[in-house]
Amino acid sequence: MTHHEPLTQADPPVAVLPSASTDPAAAVAPVAVKPRRNGFGNFVRSFVRIRSGVAGLGILVVFGLLALCAPLFISGNDLDVIKVDGPSLHSPTDGYPLGTDQEGRSILLLVIWGARSSLSIGLMATVLTVVLGSAVGLVAGHYGGWIGKALMHLTDWFIALPSLPLAISLSAVIGQGTSSITIAIAVTSWSSTARLVRAQTLAVEAKPFIERARALGAGGPQVMLRHVLPNVTPLILVSSTLTVASAILSEATLTFLGLGDPTGISWGAMLNSALSGGAVTSGAWWYLYPPGIAILIVVLGFTLTGRAVETILNPRSVKTR
Amino acid sequence: MAQQNSYLPTVPRGPGRRHHLEKFTMTTTTPLRRTGRKAVALATSLLLGTAAAIAAAPGASADDGGGTLRMPIAGIGIDSMNPFLAYFAGSLDVFAGIYPALNTVEQDGTAKPYLADSWTTSEDKLTWTFKIHKGLKWSDGKPITAEDAAWTFNLIMTNSTAATANGSLVANFASVTAPDDTTLVVRTKQPQATMLAVSVPASGIPIVPKHIWESHVTDLKNYKNDSFPVVGYGPWTLTDYKPEQYAKYDANKDFVLGAPKYDHMIQQAFKNTDAAVAALRSGQLDYVSGLNPVQYKALKGQAGIKAYETVGNRWSGIEVNGGARTRDGKQIGTGHPALGDVKVREALARAIDRATIVKKVRDNLAKVGASYLPPSLPQYAWEPSGSDKFDYDPAKANSVLDEAGYKKGSDGIRVDPKSKRKLEFRLGIHSDDDADAKVSTYLAGWFKEIGVKADIQAMSSSKLNADLAKGDWDILMDSWSTGPDPTYLLGIQTCSALPDSKGEGGSTDSFFCDKNYDDLFLRQQSAFDEKERAGLLQQMQAILYKANENIMIYNANGLAAYRTDRVDGILTGKADSTGAYPPQPSLAQYLNAAPANASSSSGGNSGTVIGASAAAVVVLAAGGVFLMRRRSSSDDRE
Numbered sequence: 001m002t003h004h005e006p007l008t009q010a011d012p013p014v015a016v017l018p019s020a021s022t023d024p025a026a027a028v029a030p031v032a033v034k035p036r037r038n039g040f041g042n043f044v045r046s047f048v049r050i051r052s053g054v055a056g057l058g059i060l061v062v063f064g065l066l067a068l069c070a071p072l073f074i075s076g077n078d079l080d081v082i083k084v085d086g087p088s089l090h091s092p093t094d095g096y097p098l099g100t101d102q103e104g105r106s107i108l109l110l111v112i113w114g115a116r117s118s119l120s121i122g123l124m125a126t127v128l129t130v131v132l133g134s135a136v137g138l139v140a141g142h143y144g145g146w147i148g149k150a151l152m153h154l155t156d157w158f159i160a161l162p163s164l165p166l167a168i169s170l171s172a173v174i175g176q177g178t179s180s181i182t183i184a185i186a187v188t189s190w191s192s193t194a195r196l197v198r199a200q201t202l203a204v205e206a207k208p209f210i211e212r213a214r215a216l217g218a219g220g221p222q223v224m225l226r227h228v229l230p231n232v233t234p235l236i237l238v239s240s241t242l243t244v245a246s247a248i249l250s251e252a253t254l255t256f257l258g259l260g261d262p263t264g265i266s267w268g269a270m271l272n273s274a275l276s277g278g279a280v281t282s283g284a285w286w287y288l289y290p291p292g293i294a295i296l297i298v299v300l301g302f303t304l305t306g307r308a309v310e311t312i313l314n315p316r317s318v319k320t321r
Numbered sequence: 322m323a324q325q326n327s328y329l330p331t332v333p334r335g336p337g338r339r340h341h342l343e344k345f346t347m348t349t350t351t352p353l354r355r356t357g358r359k360a361v362a363l364a365t366s367l368l369l370g371t372a373a374a375i376a377a378a379p380g381a382s383a384d385d386g387g388g389t390l391r392m393p394i395a396g397i398g399i400d401s402m403n404p405f406l407a408y409f410a411g412s413l414d415v416f417a418g419i420y421p422a423l424n425t426v427e428q429d430g431t432a433k434p435y436l437a438d439s440w441t442t443s444e445d446k447l448t449w450t451f452k453i454h455k456g457l458k459w460s461d462g463k464p465i466t467a468e469d470a471a472w473t474f475n476l477i478m479t480n481s482t483a484a485t486a487n488g489s490l491v492a493n494f495a496s497v498t499a500p501d502d503t504t505l506v507v508r509t510k511q512p513q514a515t516m517l518a519v520s521v522p523a524s525g526i527p528i529v530p531k532h533i534w535e536s537h538v539t540d541l542k543n544y545k546n547d548s549f550p551v552v553g554y555g556p557w558t559l560t561d562y563k564p565e566q567y568a569k570y571d572a573n574k575d576f577v578l579g580a581p582k583y584d585h586m587i588q589q590a591f592k593n594t595d596a597a598v599a600a601l602r603s604g605q606l607d608y609v610s611g612l613n614p615v616q617y618k619a620l621k622g623q624a625g626i627k628a629y630e631t632v633g634n635r636w637s638g639i640e641v642n643g644g645a646r647t648r649d650g651k652q653i654g655t656g657h658p659a660l661g662d663v664k665v666r667e668a669l670a671r672a673i674d675r676a677t678i679v680k681k682v683r684d685n686l687a688k689v690g691a692s693y694l695p696p697s698l699p700q701y702a703w704e705p706s707g708s709d710k711f712d713y714d715p716a717k718a719n720s721v722l723d724e725a726g727y728k729k730g731s732d733g734i735r736v737d738p739k740s741k742r743k744l745e746f747r748l749g750i751h752s753d754d755d756a757d758a759k760v761s762t763y764l765a766g767w768f769k770e771i772g773v774k775a776d777i778q779a780m781s782s783s784k785l786n787a788d789l790a791k792g793d794w795d796i797l798m799d800s801w802s803t804g805p806d807p808t809y810l811l812g813i814q815t816c817s818a819l820p821d822s823k824g825e826g827g828s829t830d831s832f833f834c835d836k837n838y839d840d841l842f843l844r845q846q847s848a849f850d851e852k853e854r855a856g857l858l859q860q861m862q863a864i865l866y867k868a869n870e871n872i873m874i875y876n877a878n879g880l881a882a883y884r885t886d887r888v889d890g891i892l893t894g895k896a897d898s899t900g901a902y903p904p905q906p907s908l909a910q911y912l913n914a915a916p917a918n919a920s921s922s923s924g925g926n927s928g929t930v931i932g933a934s935a936a937a938v939v940v941l942a943a944g945g946v947f948l949m950r951r952r953s954s955s956d957d958r959e
Contacts, residue, residue, distance in 0.1 A: 081681075081759075082674075082766035088681060089615060102615065103681055103759070176752050176779045262750070262758035263765075263777045276755035278615030281598045 053308020059301030099286030122248035128186035133193025141201025241306030420527030518806035614684035645792025654792020690873030
C-alpha cells in the first residue's frame, strides 16, 4: 500500500488528488474542482462495492453512536460504586443482561461506557502517531541529506525497539493514567507511518509537477505542504485507520497490564479488574467476554474499513482485483 | 525530645523494615507494601511471571507419593537470599525454613524454645541469658554454638550493611557475648520487654553460621548466598534456587522441633494469584494463600480443596498528611494545608462507610476497622467507645466542616478559609493493588458527598513511597500487617521515625508525631507486665484514633486454600465463632504439613477456568494476529 504507482497517464498538475487516479475518467477531468468531487463520489461508489468495508464501517458507526450517546441513557449513578445496588458478580439476570461486576454495576453499561475511553484513547493516540510520523516522514523525504538520514536512523531505531516493553517502560516513567498510555502508544507506533510517508514523499517529489513548482519558485515548506502533503494524505488516511485498530488494542493491552488508570472505565481496565478480582477463578465469564469481544469487534471494524479504503486508493490492488 | 532516647532508631527509609511485619503468616494477603523494588519487577512479572512460573516449575508433576510439599513463594517473591539484606515476605519465609532463631512466638504471644532451651533475666532487667540447645549441627556438620548467635547479633550491631534488614531490632542492645558454647548473654541499654521478639522465625533475626559468613563480611552487600546447598539449620535445607522461578529444599529429619513429614519442598513463583489458584486446582500446587474474596468463594465449594480464613493480622486504611515535617519541625512537601486541621480529618473519617466496603469489596471476609492493631492481637486490641467513635455519618461530617468555616463553592467543593484552596486532595493508591483501586472509588464517592474532591492517582509502590518520604502527598491508601509483637508497627508512628533535618531517612508512615504517644511507646518497651503493656498500647491506639492521620477502614481476614487430597495438617489451631482460624505461622505449617493418604485426583473445574482465561487471551490476541498478518502482507508489498 505504500507505493502509489505513478499515475497511469501524463499528470496534469491539477490532478493532485490521487484518489482520482483510481478512475482514469476522473484523472482527465479538465477542471480543478470537479475531479475532487468526482473523486469523492467515485471513492464512495467503490467503497460501497466492498462489502467487508461496509460491514466494518457499520460496526464503527454503531459503536461510535453508542459511545457518543452513552450519557443520554447512562447516568453517573449507574456507574458510581456508592450508588449502585446490583448483586455482586452475578451472572446475567433480570435488569442486568450481561451480569454485574463485583461492585454490582451492570457489565452492559460498563462496556458501553468503556467504549468512550477506549475509542478516544485509540483516536487520540492515532492522531499523535500520524502527526508525528507524517512530520518526520515528510521532512526526511523532502530534505534528504543528513537530516533525512538522521531522521530515518532514528525511525529505524524505534522500529527495532520492541514496542510493548518500550510502552510499558514509558508509562512507568511518565506515570500512570490515560494520557501517559496515549503518549506511550504514539511514541511506539509512529515509526512505520514515518517510513511510509517518507517513501511516498520521495515518489511524489520525483514527479514533474514538483519540478514545475520548484521552477516557479516554491520553497521547501510550500512544496511540502501544498504539493506533497495532499498527495500523501490518502496514504496517511489508510495508515491511520489501521493505526486506530492497533492503538485500541495497545490501549487495552497496557491497561490490562495495569498501566492505565485502574479506577477508570475502559475495556482494558475492565479486563484488568476482572483478572485481578478473581473473575477467572470464579468462572465469571460475563465479566471477561463482553469487553474482550467489544475490543475484537471494534478492532475488526477499523481493520475492515482500513482495508477497504486501502484497496480503493491503491491502484495496484485495483489492477489485481 | 523523645527522639534521642527512643528505642526505635531511624532506619534508613526504605523498604527494609517495613516488611518484617508483613510476613508473619503464610496467609499474608496483599504482598509487601512500601517496597521500593516492587514496581520494577511488576511489569515484567505481569507479563512473564505467570508463564515462567508454570513453565519453569521443576518437578511440579513429579509426585513421588507425597514426598514433596509444593508451595507458592510467599507474597510478591524473594528479593535476596542474603538474610542481612532481604525484606520481602518471600525471603523472610525462606529464612524461617533454613535459618534458626533463638525462640519462637505463639500467636498468643507466649515464647517457646527453639535454639535456646531457656532464658532468664537479671534483677535490673538489663541482662538476658539464653541457654542454647546442646548438640545441634549446621547442615554441613559443624556444631551450632552460642558463638554463632553472638557473632550474628554483633555483626548487625556493628556493620551498617548487615543492619539493613534488622538493625532496629538490636538498637537497644549494649553487648552480646557467648561466654561458652551454650550460653548467650545479651545486655540491653534500657530494659527491653520485647526481647523474645528479636530473634524469631520470619519476623525476627535469623542466626547464621559464623564459619560460613565470616569470609563474606567484607563483601556483604553483594553476597548472594547462592552456593547450594546453603549451610543453615531449620526444618529445611535450601538445595536450589532460581530467581523468579523456584526454591527447592530437602527436609532436615533431625530438626529439633520435630522433623517435617515431607522429604522435599518446592516453592514456586506465582506473581498472579489467579495463576496459583489454577495450579492448585490442576494439582500442581498443594497450597495457595493471599486469595481475594472472589477466589476464596470459588474455591470454597470445591471438592478436594479446603479453603479457610484466618483472623486478620492486617489493617487497611488511608493515611492523611496532617503536616509533613522533619524531626526538627521544618515543614516539607506539598501536602494540602487543610489536612492539618483535625476537623477536616475527622470529617473524612466520618465520611467513610466502612461497613459497605467490608461487604462489597471484601465480601464480608473482613472486620470494620477502628483500632490500629488488628484483630489477630486481641490482647492489645482497643475499641473506640460511644461519643468518641467516628462512625459513618455524612451529615455530621458536613456540619463539622460547615462549623469549621469550610464553605461550599458553586461547584459543591468546599474551600479552605485560610489558604483559599479548594478541598481537593490527591488520593494515592497502589496501581498494582486491586483492593486499592476498588476502595478508592468508594472513597472518592463518599468524599464528594461532604464537598471534598479526591483525585485518585494510581502509582507504583516505589513512586508512592518516594512521594510519601518527601511529603508530596495528601491522602494515601496503605495496609500493614503485624506478627505477634506490634512494636515495629507502633514505632513507625513515633516522632523519631520522622526524616532528619535534611528531609532524609526516617521510617514514618504518616508523619504522625505526638509527645504523649512517644512517652507511652517508651514505657511499653520496658513494661514487663503483659497487662500493663496492653494498657499502654491501648492508650497509644486511642491517641492515633483521635488524630485521624491513620484512618482504619477494615481488617481483612487472611484467605488461603489447600488440597485435602494431597496435604494435611496445614491448618493449625481452632476456628473462632466466625470460622476464622488463628494466623498460621509458616514454621508451624512446615512442621505440621503431612501428605494426605487419599489418592490424588485432578482439579475439578479447572477446565472452565482455563477456558475462560484462554478466551480472554484469544480475544485479545485475535485482533493482534489479524493486524500483524495485515501488516506483514503490506510489508511484503512494499
